[in-house]
Amino acid sequence: MDGTIVDTEPYWMRAERELADEYSISWGPEDAVQLVGAALLHSAQVFQGRGVDLPAEVIIERLSSRxxxxxxxxxxxxxxxxxxxxxxxxxxxxxxxxxxxxREMAELVADSIGFPAFDAVISGDSVTHGKPHPEPYLHAASLLGVDPTECVALEDSPTGIASAVAAGMATIGIPAHVDLPHSTEYTLWPTLDGRSTGDLAAVLAASRTKEVNL
Structure with a gap:
């Protein structure tokens, strides 16, 4: 969602910087980039390690609310x-x-799209292991009732890509605020602008061909 459907990373970076300033913590762009795509619990633990004396759930709530x-x-x-x-x-x-x-934020974005775009919503508070663990994407495939290898995942961060690839999905990286290196494990698109269902099907077909060749 963040960085792929909506460009909320600047919003997260602003919220993180405000929290860091409140606790007089040095926090630059390089710190913010390290949290792109990461589970919110991990982000909270990073802030705790830097001196924010708040429970993890409070840090998560403050960042998410902002x-x-x-x-x-x-x-x-x-x-x-x-x-x-x-x-x-x-x-x-x-x-x-x-x-x-x-989930509250995920549903806020989903409801703003203007039509029922999703059959399932998997949020950070609905899984035990966040990205880069494959659980979020495996859970998504399970809820949709499909094999993970029949899915295409769209991601903007190395953390998210690692999760989707580990789940066995054909994966497309669309860089936003973090550079994505070229790799044989996924496909790179500069943007989703002009892309269609047919383009996704082509990536899935190419992924199947690669598996057969291997």
Whole structure:
């Protein structure tokens, strides 16, 4: 979700910087980038390690609430994201939102899309292990009733890509705020703008061919 459907990473970075400033912690762009795509519990633990004397759940709630407030003011859609989701919906392709944001925020974004884009929502507070563990994507496939190898995952961070690849899904990386290196494990797209269900099907077909060749 964050960085793939909506460009909320600047919102998260602002919330993190505000929390760091409150505790007089040095916090720069390089610190914020390290948290992109990570489970919120991990982010909370990083802040605790830097001197924020608050329970992890309080840190998570403060960051999430601040980001949600910003989303309510303006939803920063990524180019082509809603259009691709609409194409998938019109063609009857099952879809799941897999995010490390908590459910309240995930549903806030999903409800803002303007149509029922997702058949399932997997949030950071609905799994035991967050990304890069494969559990979030395996759980998504289970809820959709499909084999993970029949799925295509769209991700913007190394952490998210690692999760999807480990789950056995054909994976597409769309860089936002973190550079993604070229790799044989996933496909790179510069943007979702102009992409369609057919493009996703082509990536899935190429992934199957690669498995056969191996």
């Amino acid at each position: 980001v949600s407030d910003q989303i309510r003011q303006a939803v920063p859609w990524r180019p082509g994201a809603r259009e691709l989701l609409l194409d998938l919906r019109e063609r009857g392709v099952p879809t799941a939102l897999v995010t490390m944001s908590y």
